[in-house]
Amino acid sequence: MINTVYRLIAPRQIRSDFVDLTIDEERVIIRPTYLSICAADQRYYTGSRGRVVMKQKLPMALIHEGVGEVVYDPKGEYEVGTKVVMVPNTPMEKDDVIKENYLRSSRFRASGFDGFMQNVVSMRRDLIIPFTLDPEIAVLLELTSVGMNAVETFKKHAHERRRTIGVWGNGNVGFVTALILRKAFPDAKLYVFGVQERKNRYFSFADETFLINDIPEDLKLDHAFECVGGRGSEAAINQIIDLINPQGTINLMGVSENPVAINTRMVLEKGLTLLGNSRSNYDDFKKSVDFMEEYDDVRDYLSTIISEIVDVKTTKDMIKAFENDSNNDFKTVMKWDI
Ligand SMILES: NC(=O)C1=CN([C@@H]2O[C@H](COP(=O)(O)OP(=O)(O)OC[C@H]3O[C@@H](n4cnc5c(N)ncnc54)[C@H](OP(=O)(O)O)[C@@H]3O)[C@@H](O)[C@H]2O)C=CC1
Ligand SMILES: O=C(CO)[C@H](O)[C@H](O)COP(=O)(O)O
Ligand SMILES: [Zn+2]
Missing domain, CATH: 3.40.50.720 (NAD(P)-binding Rossmann-like Domain)
Structure with a gap:
């Protein structure tokens, strides 16, 4: 199956690339629904990481804060339509002492490999967590984690x-x-x-x-x-x-x-x-889901820091979201309608 990945190729330039989608028993295919922009994405988008880093990392799809819905699970563990949060930190080894987000071997979405700006994302099944929250607020789970x-x-x-x-x-x-x-x-x-x-x-x-x-x-x-x-x-x-x-x-x-x-x-x-303190692991996400599900006031407070929701249907809308974000006091969320 062919997927479309929206990659940053140079500062302020996003290109749609067609790539093969990895499908196997250990992966679940997720359609992103809401994505939010982090300061780290803005540094790549504007090119402020500097020429050497930009050369090493691009082309790369941005965004490591995202929620979505299951569209295909080869094992049938998740029903189609299940709302899930996607964990961007991707451990490559087990370590009994050192936390995954600090292992030098771990990979991180939108920093070492493609982030969530894709039509569908092939996620390792150990890196998704179902939730019952409103996805417009749940998109803040990575930040919370x-x-x-x-x-x-x-x-x-x-x-x-x-x-x-x-x-x-x-x-x-x-x-x-x-x-x-x-x-x-x-x-x-x-x-x-x-x-x-x-x-x-x-x-x-x-x-x-x-x-x-x-x-x-x-x-x-x-x-x-x-x-x-x-x-x-x-x-x-x-x-x-x-x-x-x-x-x-x-x-x-x-x-x-x-x-x-x-x-x-x-x-x-x-x-x-x-x-x-950097990034987070699966357990931090799990605690964040519980935290948001438990407290009504936490959800209310979090809703106040969503400065703007941009409906994204085209690459032009993606550019608009990133440009607007630099003038927003708090979070810019993309409603991913691709
Ligand atoms: N460790 C991690 O895993 C993560 C780290 N980050 C990083 O955390 C940093 C903050 O991110 P984010 O909150 O999104 O960015 P923001 O720009 O939203 O927040 C930074 C805030 O600090 C304020 N500020 C500036 N100077 C001072 C100062 N001297 N004393 C107190 N406050 C000051 C700014 O005010 P004003 O706007 O008025 O200038 C702004 O409100 C970034 O570097 C980001 O990359 C982000 C996510 C995860
Ligand atoms: O935002 C973050 C986690 O939520 C981190 O700050 C981000 O991972 C830093 O990545 P990079 O080294 O690519 O700037
Ligand atoms: Zn971040």
Whole structure:
């Protein structure tokens, strides 16, 4: 069977390629229904990854955040029409100690191989999870799973005093991470730090929000999450180092193109722990499905960060979604009508 894959071939250029679809007993064929754009996709789309990386990775279909419906299961385990979320991290080996999303051998959709911008996607059966949620919200499962991965790591590694937790970055990653923290630590004081008051207002579930240039002098934190990335990372991490209490953990989540200069002298003096957090695995997705299915208010809050839904029928619509995304405060979702 022939499939159509919509690949980025150069910055802002998408081409439809016809490719053979892999069908075997261990795969299920999924028709994507909703896809959302991540900052990582935008970096490829605009070419900001730099010439060498772009040369190595393109042509490649973008998008690693997606839900869809089963169109064909050779084993008949899933009924046609079953709604599923697709896990983009693709492990190639088993390891009893190291989590799949950190194994160097794992492959990741829309980073190492084609993402979900396809007519149908041939998914390994161990990388799909059925859900009963509204797919318009469920499309945020990958983003949620990334927050879940980070919060689970935090629970394992951070010391037990968790009275005040700060989240730097009032965008998508900051939002889901803060929301998960709110439910996991209802008694903690949860503070969010951003640049624009307009975006801070979305975080109504936090105890307080602050602008980074207007923080009370006596404010201190037990632990913090950095959800900024890019050029803002450096200022955010150093501000956290200044405000955090001794032996706190700094949970790094933002992706930066360039090395970040941080105040290691104070990391040493305060005995801080810096924890790296990237991507997520099947278990994080499963926990995210349960999290969204359990809490009505979580679904309501998540719906507020969908800035725009673009109906996508042509490659022109795909371009429109990516272009609009750069002006949207939060998520741009593509209703995949191809
Ligand atoms: N670790 C992982 O697995 C994942 C990492 N990421 C990465 O996380 C980062 C954030 O992604 P996303 O939330 O989608 O991006 P957003 O742009 O939505 O969020 C970043 C936010 O940080 C704010 N900001 C900028 N500078 C500072 C600062 N010094 N202190 C506090 N806040 C600041 C920005 O404000 P303003 O808009 O006003 O500039 C913006 O609201 C990206 O680098 C992305 O690639 C994304 C997904 C998964
Ligand atoms: O968004 C992400 C996960 O949700 C990661 O940031 C993304 O995987 C980074 O990929 P790349 O190395 O290709 O920028
Ligand atoms: Zn992402």
